[in-house]
Amino acid sequence: MRILHTADWHLGKLVQGVYMTEDQRFVLEQLLSVIETERPDAVIIAGDLYDRAVPPTEAVQLLDELLERIVLRLQVPVLAIAGNHDSPARLDFGNRIMRASGLHMAGELTLPVQTARLQDEFGPVDFHLVPYTEPGIVRFMTGDESVRSHHDAMRAITDRIREEMDPAARHVLVGHAFVTPHGEAEPNTSDSERPLTIGGAEHVSAAHFDGFHYIALGHLHQAHFVGQEHVQYAGSPLKYSISEEHHKKGYLMVELDAEGKVSVEKRELSPRRDMRAVEGFIADLERHPVNEDYVFVRLLDQAAVTSPMERIRAVYPNAMHVERKPALEQLAGIRETGSTTVRAKMDGLALFKAFYEDVTGSPPSSDTERLLMETLREIALEEGERHEAHQADDDGVRAV
Numbered sequence: 001m002r003i004l005h006t007a008d009w010h011l012g013k014l015v016q017g018v019y020m021t022e023d024q025r026f027v028l029e030q031l032l033s034v035i036e037t038e039r040p041d042a043v044i045i046a047g048d049l050y051d052r053a054v055p056p057t058e059a060v061q062l063l064d065e066l067l068e069r070i071v072l073r074l075q076v077p078v079l080a081i082a083g084n085h086d087s088p089a090r091l092d093f094g095n096r097i098m099r100a101s102g103l104h105m106a107g108e109l110t111l112p113v114q115t116a117r118l119q120d121e122f123g124p125v126d127f128h129l130v131p132y133t134e135p136g137i138v139r140f141m142t143g144d145e146s147v148r149s150h151h152d153a154m155r156a157i158t159d160r161i162r163e164e165m166d167p168a169a170r171h172v173l174v175g176h177a178f179v180t181p182h183g184e185a186e187p188n189t190s191d192s193e194r195p196l197t198i199g200g201a202e203h204v205s206a207a208h209f210d211g212f213h214y215i216a217l218g219h220l221h222q223a224h225f226v227g228q229e230h231v232q233y234a235g236s237p238l239k240y241s242i243s244e245e246h247h248k249k250g251y252l253m254v255e256l257d258a259e260g261k262v263s264v265e266k267r268e269l270s271p272r273r274d275m276r277a278v279e280g281f282i283a284d285l286e287r288h289p290v291n292e293d294y295v296f297v298r299l300l301d302q303a304a305v306t307s308p309m310e311r312i313r314a315v316y317p318n319a320m321h322v323e324r325k326p327a328l329e330q331l332a333g334i335r336e337t338g339s340t341t342v343r344a345k346m347d348g349l350a351l352f353k354a355f356y357e358d359v360t361g362s363p364p365s366s367d368t369e370r371l372l373m374e375t376l377r378e379i380a381l382e383e384g385e386r387h388e389a390h391q392a393d394d395d396g397v398r399a400v
Contacts, residue, residue, distance in 0.1 A: 001120040003172070004035060005252040007046035007218030008236035010085065012059030014051070015192075015240055015275075016320035018294070021058045026272040027237045028066055031251060034267075035076055040253070042118055043076055046218030046234060047083025047132055047176030054087065067103060077102040079116055081131040083176040083218055084196055088131060106174075109133040111141055113161050117169070122258035124169040128161050128212075130154075132176040132196075132219075149201035151183045151208075158208045165211065170260040176218045177204045181227040189222035192241035206231050213260035222247050223266055230262045239275040242296045242321075273318060279325070282308065288315050297322045 009028070013020040035043060050059055070076050080103075082088045091107030098105065104116040106129035116127045138153035139145065147156050154177060165171060178196055180186050183205030188195075196202035196219070206227045209215045215231045221244055223235030234252045239245065250268035257263075275294040278285065282305050285297065295316045299305055301324065312319045352372050356364045364372070 001125050001256040002040040003042050003044060003254040003256065004040040005044045005216045005232065005234045005254055006031065006237060007234045008048045008221055010048055010051040010236065010240060011063055012051045012055040013240055020238060021062060023238055023272050025062055027269040030269050032069060035070055036074055040076060041120060043070060043078045044174055044216045045078065045080040046174050046216050047081050048085045048218055049080060050086050052085060071102045077118060079104045079127045079129060079174055081129050081174050081176055082107045084132045084194060104129065106131045111160060112164060113157060126166060126169045126171050128173045130157055130173060130175040150177060150196060151201060151204050154204045154208045162211050170213045170256060172214045172216060173209060173212045174216045178202045178219055179204045179206050179217055179226050181206050189220045190241050191243040193221055214254060214256060214262050229264055232264055237269055238271060242275060242277060245276050282311060286311060286315060291316055292318055295319050299324045
């Protein structure tokens with residue numbers, strides 16, 4: 001069986017104030033061309049179809065169009081799940097009706113886990129659809145009070161799937177989670193990946209997937225395998241953050257043989273515009289040829305630059321961000337030096353003057369400084385009053 005594995009489309013994504021919908025259409029049209037030409041037996045979308053629970057209209061229309069072309073026109077089954085960015089209830093709408101046409105969409109977790117069976121010349125392949133679900137919901141659904149983390153939740157889910165597995169079939173699990181080889185903590189592969197939990201454990205051990213022949217994952221935006229080749233992240237089809245500058249974006253083409261052994265081929269997609277960093281002096285950058293890429297610019301000029309974004313966009317019309325490196329290094333007075341910080345050596349007025357001059361190119365006037373000092377004085381007085389009030393409360397508690 002040939003499976004096309006993709007994930008993390010994030011339709012409706014907004015990057016630095018720019019909607020990426022047309023860029024998403026550009027790369028997903030390439031994906032459609034591959035499906036039309038090579039006719040895989042199934043397409044997996046492993047979560048985060050949308051970038052938010054209530055996506056913009058254009059994103060909904062684009063997904064509707066893409067799924068209609070894959071499922072109805074090309075008659076290739078699609079197996080999709082909700083990710084942590086999606087609205088499970090919205091994705092579940094019409095699910096039972098659409099299954100008959102070949103669209104298997106799991107928005108909310110069900111027990112037993114929603115499973116779609118497809119056939120090839122070697123027999124059945126069961127696709128187990130495990131959408132992103134909070135551990136508390138899994139604890140309630142299973143009645144397992146030991147479920148306290150995403151690791152525990154995946155254990156509880158996969159244990160139940162294994163109880164009902166058909167030994168005559170091959171098994172593919174589609175999931176959206178932060179999987180590491182042993183459940184150890186690892187950094188995200190991108191700044192645009194939303195943490196799955198705040199202050200808790202989001203990492204899941206790949207050991208929970210024993211018994212499955214292929215694990216199609218979403219959530220992490222860089223394509224890679226976890227421990228073994230059959231545990232794969234497809235990554236996102238586009239760069240959604242400058243932290244993804246060096247990612248090779250695309251999809252995976254998976255071959256599942258008669259025994260369930262897999263071979264995985266990583267293929268790249270070509271974006272309409274690249275996303276990359278550019279560094280240099282403003283005078284040099286203004287001599288660059290005009291380029292349509294999404295660029296994040298770091299200026300090396302020591303002196304403040306007048307109207308930097310306007311000047312950069314004369315060369316890079318789609319520039320997303322401009323910053324000045326010397327100013328950043330100056331404000332790196334925030335960094336720790338032993339047990340004290342450099343910032344502590346600068347009073348509020350000095351910090352403001354440095355910031356003001358960096359932004360405007362000239363120091364603040366005496367009137368501006370006076371207004372700031374008055375504001376700082378008022379803040380100090382308010383903080384002092386709050387401190388005295390808290391101290392009085394503490395004294396009262398101790399007296400009691």
